[in-house]
Amino acid sequence: ILNVEQSPQSLHVQEGDSTNFTCSFPSSNFYALHWYRWETAKSPEALFVMTLNGDEKKKGRISATLNTKEGYSYLYIKGSQPEDSATYLCAFDYGGSQGNLIFGKGTKLSVKP
């Protein structure tokens, strides 16, 4: 059974703090890793698709790194803002039959002004 773990489950930070969280996934049969940002009552929004070991991607204040050999990815948010409050999901793509993504439960981030 393929399992994707995200930690922590939830995180409360002050505005201006930098933060990071982890996604752990199987180190075999790696195809890609996806990060999504999901605000309450809205659609999950794609942040990054990562495919290469050592990959680092950046979008504004948010960046992500990938280690496929040890099976983890970090998501970093620099200088958190209240609008960053959301659940951040990662999804492991093992190149399976038809678009199968294995999702983690997410990390819920709350940023207090």
Next chain:
Amino acid sequence: ETGVTQTPRHLVMGMTNKKSLKCEQHLGHNAMYWYKQSAKKPLELMFVYNFKEQTENNSVPSRFSPECPNSSHLFLHLHTLQPEDSALYLCASSQEGAGAIDTQYFGPGTRLTVL
């Protein structure tokens, strides 16, 4: 706005009712997906349609019946559901069709409550 819409956003139904969830994508994508998110669980894939053909049924009970009349529309027909089927149902689409490394674009979901 992701270009994927779902209706209704909220649905309450009894166990003997029949209802349908609708998803529409305005992105010209070739693959569409149904996911389920139960409380405290990750998103779980239910069905995949690739160029209007069902290519995956992830061991979903027959009380859930998908339909994809064209590449822009996806339905999930519900009948004789159980209270444990209460969950958030999300639709997604992707450009290349399943099997490619591709971003899936999600709708906002339908919150279903079965009484």
